[in-house]
Amino acid sequence: MSDIAVKKLAEIINAPVEVLLKQLQDAGIHVNGPDAWITDSQKLTLLAHIRQGAAPVSNSGNKITIKRRSTSEVTLGAGGQRGKTVSVEVRHKKTFAAGSKLSDQSVDSSQPPVAAGARVSRTEELARQLSAERQARESAILKTEQDRRQLEAKRMEQRQAQSVEVVPEVAPEIMIEIPEKPPVVVPPVVVVEPVVSPIVDEVVVKETVVIPPPNKTPIAAKAVVNTPVTPIAQATPTVKTTPSSPDVLTAAVTTGGVEPNDNLSAKEQREVVVAAAREEAASALKRRPSKLKPKPSLAPREVADSSEPEAEKVAVVSTVVEKYTDTAPAEKTDKKPVKSKVAGRGGREELHVPAGNSNRSGKKKGGGRRDAFRPDPRQQNSNANAKHGFEKPTAPVVKEIEIPTTIVVSDLAQKLAIRATDIIKAMMKMGMMMTINQAIDQDTAILVTEELGHKATPMQEMDDAALLAAMIGQNVNGYEAKPRPPVVTIMGHVDHGKTSLLDYIRKTRVAAGEAGGITQHIGAYHVDTDHGTVTFLDTPGHAAFTKMRARGAQVTDIIILIVAADDGVMPQTKEAIKHAKAAGVPMVVAINKIDKLGADPDKVLGELSQNEVNTEAWGGDVPVVQISAKTGQGIDALLETLLLVAEVQELTAPVDAPATGNVIEASIEKGRGAVATVLVRNGTLRRGDLLLCGAEYGRVRAMFDEAGRPVKEAGPSIPVAVLGLSAAPEAGDEVIVMTDERKAREIAELRREKQRDTRFAAQHVSKSEDFFTQVKASERAQVNILIKADVQGSVEALRTELLNLSTDEVEVRVVTAGVGGISASDVDLASASRATIIAFNVRTDATARKTAADNGVNIRYYSIIYEVIDDIKSVMSGLLSPEVREVFVGLAEVREVFRSSELGQVAGCLVVDGAMRRSLPIRVLRDNVVIFNGELESLRRHRDDVKEVHMGTECGIAVKDYNDVRKGDNIECYERVEVARKI
Numbered sequence: 001m002s003d004i005a006v007k008k009l010a011e012i013i014n015a016p017v018e019v020l021l022k023q024l025q026d027a028g029i030h031v032n033g034p035d036a037w038i039t040d041s042q043k044l045t046l047l048a049h050i051r052q053g054a055a056p057v058s059n060s061g062n063k064i065t066i067k068r069r070s071t072s073e074v075t076l077g078a079g080g081q082r083g084k085t086v087s088v089e090v091r092h093k094k095t096f097a098a099g100s101k102l103s104d105q106s107v108d109s110s111q112p113p114v115a116a117g118a119r120v121s122r123t124e125e126l127a128r129q130l131s132a133e134r135q136a137r138e139s140a141i142l143k144t145e146q147d148r149r150q151l152e153a154k155r156m157e158q159r160q161a162q163s164v165e166v167v168p169e170v171a172p173e174i175m176i177e178i179p180e181k182p183p184v185v186v187p188p189v190v191v192v193e194p195v196v197s198p199i200v201d202e203v204v205v206k207e208t209v210v211i212p213p214p215n216k217t218p219i220a221a222k223a224v225v226n227t228p229v230t231p232i233a234q235a236t237p238t239v240k241t242t243p244s245s246p247d248v249l250t251a252a253v254t255t256g257g258v259e260p261n262d263n264l265s266a267k268e269q270r271e272v273v274v275a276a277a278r279e280e281a282a283s284a285l286k287r288r289p290s291k292l293k294p295k296p297s298l299a300p301r302e303v304a305d306s307s308e309p310e311a312e313k314v315a316v317v318s319t320v321v322e323k324y325t326d327t328a329p330a331e332k333t334d335k336k337p338v339k340s341k342v343a344g345r346g347g348r349e350e351l352h353v354p355a356g357n358s359n360r361s362g363k364k365k366g367g368g369r370r371d372a373f374r375p376d377p378r379q380q381n382s383n384a385n386a387k388h389g390f391e392k393p394t395a396p397v398v399k400e401i402e403i404p405t406t407i408v409v410s411d412l413a414q415k416l417a418i419r420a421t422d423i424i425k426a427m428m429k430m431g432m433m434m435t436i437n438q439a440i441d442q443d444t445a446i447l448v449t450e451e452l453g454h455k456a457t458p459m460q461e462m463d464d465a466a467l468l469a470a471m472i473g474q475n476v477n478g479y480e481a482k483p484r485p486p487v488v489t490i491m492g493h494v495d496h497g498k499t500s501l502l503d504y505i506r507k508t509r510v511a512a513g514e515a516g517g518i519t520q521h522i523g524a525y526h527v528d529t530d531h532g533t534v535t536f537l538d539t540p541g542h543a544a545f546t547k548m549r550a551r552g553a554q555v556t557d558i559i560i561l562i563v564a565a566d567d568g569v570m571p572q573t574k575e576a577i578k579h580a581k582a583a584g585v586p587m588v589v590a591i592n593k594i595d596k597l598g599a600d601p602d603k604v605l606g607e608l609s610q611n612e613v614n615t616e617a618w619g620g621d622v623p624v625v626q627i628s629a630k631t632g633q634g635i636d637a638l639l640e641t642l643l644l645v646a647e648v649q650e651l652t653a654p655v656d657a658p659a660t661g662n663v664i665e666a667s668i669e670k671g672r673g674a675v676a677t678v679l680v681r682n683g684t685l686r687r688g689d690l691l692l693c694g695a696e697y698g699r700v701r702a703m704f705d706e707a708g709r710p711v712k713e714a715g716p717s718i719p720v721a722v723l724g725l726s727a728a729p730e731a732g733d734e735v736i737v738m739t740d741e742r743k744a745r746e747i748a749e750l751r752r753e754k755q756r757d758t759r760f761a762a763q764h765v766s767k768s769e770d771f772f773t774q775v776k777a778s779e780r781a782q783v784n785i786l787i788k789a790d791v792q793g794s795v796e797a798l799r800t801e802l803l804n805l806s807t808d809e810v811e812v813r814v815v816t817a818g819v820g821g822i823s824a825s826d827v828d829l830a831s832a833s834r835a836t837i838i839a840f841n842v843r844t845d846a847t848a849r850k851t852a853a854d855n856g857v858n859i860r861y862y863s864i865i866y867e868v869i870d871d872i873k874s875v876m877s878g879l880l881s882p883e884v885r886e887v888f889v890g891l892a893e894v895r896e897v898f899r900s901s902e903l904g905q906v907a908g909c910l911v912v913d914g915a916m917r918r919s920l921p922i923r924v925l926r927d928n929v930v931i932f933n934g935e936l937e938s939l940r941r942h943r944d945d946v947k948e949v950h951m952g953t954e955c956g957i958a959v960k961d962y963n964d965v966r967k968g969d970n971i972e973c974y975e976r977v978e979v980a981r982k983i
């Protein structure tokens with residue numbers, strides 16, 4: 001029993017406060033008012049006063065009802081940790097009958113009745129009952145606390161027992177599910193309402209737990225609760241489960257009533273319980289074998305499906321459930337399939353990871369311990385079906401690769417699936433120093449590959465020629481071949497009249513417009529004559545154009561070998577003969593300039609015969625026509641002969657087929673891009689066709705004939721200028737119309753790659769040349785040149801000619817060469833490589849001019865190749881060291897030899913030639929053999945030192961450091977002169 005306020009006591013005994021205050025005053029108890037507190041002894045005094053005949057306190061007159069309520073807190077500790085605080089409220093209600101009988105509503109009816117008339121006995125009875133109440137309350141509290149402790153201990157045992165067995169079945173699924181599910185709430189409010197005990201009217205044990213939101217849809221918790229609270233009397237708890245708000249799971253277990261603790265506000269109570277829950281969670285976390293492993297006791301519970309990832313959630317739920325639930329192992333088994341299904345949804349099964357691997361990674365899912373001790377049949381099955389498992393090779397993997405002509409080290413490493421450094425190391429062992437980006441040749445690559453334990457075979461590279469033949473065959477096959485015009489190439493020595501002949505035939509005057517009067521690049525002309533259509537290729541006669549002539553021979557049907565009647569067979573004539581024979585092309589000899597006075601056609605025929613050209617005139621099969629390109633004499637006969645030869649050849653080609661042909665010339669023109677002169681060999685080339693030209697490709701954007709007129713199509717043997725290619729192809733490249741752009745691109749790229757590889761390989765070879773050769777080369781002076789020309793043919797010619805100028809002392813280096821005008825980047829390159837730019841029939845744009853002026857780059861403009869060569873020769877000459885020559889000055893004959901004390905030996909001489917000069921070197925000759933090289937010590941005439949003594953004059957000569965001059969010797973005086981050299 002405890003102190004109580006007056007007004008509270010009045011409320012309990014159901015009497016007005018004023019009456020009670022008066023009775024207290026009557027009983028001698030002084031209180032200050034309704035709020036004053038009275039002690040137990042004062043209550044007893046009051047009772048004694050009443051017993052002595054005071055009026056009853058009840059206003060009803062015949063009974064008194066006393067209600068008491070007390071609240072206390074019980075802290076439930078666990079393992080030395082701070083325990084939870086549980087509020088316990090005890091309520092009392094007593095009714096005393098005013099008459100002969102005392103009525104106690106809540107007291108057991110079996111208690112003996114008290115005589116109504118005996119005040120003393122009633123008072124004593126009241127006192128006794130109050131005392132019993134106190135004891136009962138204390139024992140109830142004690143009992144509650146003992147029960148809690150017992151329950152806690154029991155729960156600990158259960159947890160320890162379950163932690164070993166339950167973990168593997170449940171934990172993995174929980175760990176998988178957690179991060180992927182949206183937060184959902186499992187919000188049961190569990191209320192346990194025991195029946196009120198007769199003596200302890202109401203015992204309220206309230207526990208409020210705030211749980212973070214779980215991540216699953218709400219699941220009705222079917223917690224089977226065996227009440228842990230056993231009050232004095234038997235209590236039968238019931239459980240209510242109520243979903244709460246989405247973010248809070250509140251589990252309140254109320255025993256004996258639902259009223260909150262009056263002493264604490266709702267917020268305070270919640271805070272207390274949350275704190276307790278957190279403590280519990282922390283302690284639970286520490287008890288678990290791994291922080292990442294969820295509590296095994298979650299397994300059998302449906303609440304566990306919420307799969308809280310955090311220890312706090314797990315601990316709280318387990319606290320709630322374990323405290324009041326005897327976890328049934330059977331339930332764990334029942335839940336397993338459900339969880340497994342959920343896990344599958346969770347995504348782990350969607351990963352392409354073998355079950356075995358998944359099993360291994362199950363460590364973080366809490367399954368590690370189970371894995372360690374016993375196999376999981378499910379996982380065993382999964383392992384059997386595993387498809388993606390990696391198995392470490394147990395033996396060295398021997399690869400079989402194909403090696404192309406050249407291969408870069410990094411590419412080889414990739415093919416062998418090893419590190420490039422391993423290849424470099426292997427090559428170092430073989431005595432080769434390589435870097436990752438260097439290209440190595442096929443043989444070396446095969447050696448290295450075999451050294452590394454792999455197998456290598458030379459790659460059967462796609463034969464470009466075979467591929468082309470196949471493609472051309474594809475284009476042509478199935479189309480009817482029709483007669484086509486002959487392609488005629490005119491070849492001959494310089495100035496023998498090639499262009500003049502063509503000029504006459506075309507009735508134009510092309511030759512007059514050519515720079516320097518010579519043809520510098522190939523021209524293709526399609527000419528309709530009275531005798532039929534003929535396509536002429538006009539090739540330059542200069543030696544520099546050998547390559548172009550070679551190409552001309554390959555694309556032509558007939559060669560006209562033009563020989564000037566007044567000049568005869570010359571070097572380029574012989575070269576043309578070789579090309580014609582090599583290409584197997586029939587020749588027609590045109591002996592030109594027969595109008596000239598010195599013309600001697602018979603001499604020409606003889607010379608041709610000497611060069612294995614068997615002319616018809618000399619009994620052979622090569623037709624010969626005597627012409628004059630100037631007067632037109634014999635031209636018709638020549639054309640007739642040409643067509644006759646063509647007829648014999650039966651030249652035919654399919655007309656309707658997709659076109660194939662050759663690039664005769666290519667250039668880059670401002671505003672037009674790449675322009676290629678294409679001679680169609682088969683089929684018809686049309687605008688819009690997809691062309692593959694060597695390493696370039698593109699659609700025909702526009703076509704022009706030789707007169708610059710746009711044309712829509714070009715048939716066999718017709719030359720056209722084509723626009724639309726990606727870049728200027730190489731002169732002589734095969735041209736083929738394709739339908740598959742992707743394939744065209746692929747082939748073009750492959751060819752470019754090949755060109756690049758060849759270039760790299762060439763560079764590597766040049767780098768790997770003998771060290772001494774390199775040193776020697778570096779000692780040579782260099783003339784660096786950057787060539788830009790209007791057409792590819794001129795570029796080639798210039799490059800070849802200039803490179804051929806190199807000598808042992810001066811080397812000509814072509815930094816780069818290309819077609820098109822001179823750009824700023826050309827100037828930059830020339831500046832960086834200290835090169836002189838040779839601009840051949842091209843000009844410089846304003847920016848490039850300014851850049852050149854700023855950087856001091858020398859740009860020289862030419863339109864005649866001879867001038868280029870002469871200029872470069874003079875530049876090279878300037879770099880040559882001057883030649884030192886000896887120039888004879890005079891000769892003196894020794895007539896007598898004297899001895900002088902001052903000078904030693906002195907030779908008395910007569911100057912027989914030139915003059916003797918004191919400052920110049922001399923040689924002493926005996927029988928015309930040089931016996932001494934030196935200089936004069938003195939040159940005297942009549943005892944006087946003189947600088948010079950001329951022929952016919954006597955003089956005395958003392959030779960420095962030489963005393964063996966004899967009578968009859970000759971002394972020669974000479975001078976060293978430096979003479980500039982020329983290339």
Ligand SMILES: Nc1nc2c(ncn2[C@@H]2O[C@H](COP(=O)(O)OP(=O)(O)OP(=O)(O)O)[C@@H](O)[C@H]2O)c(=O)[nH]1
Binds near residue numbers: 501517
């Ligand atoms: N008298 C005479 N002169 C000729 C004849 N043919 C050419 N010429 C002259 O010879 C010179 C060279 O003629 P081209 O036609 O330019 O000789 P080319 O062989 O084409 O010379 P390149 O283009 O340098 O290879 C010119 O001045 C012509 O006028 C001819 O039949 N008679």
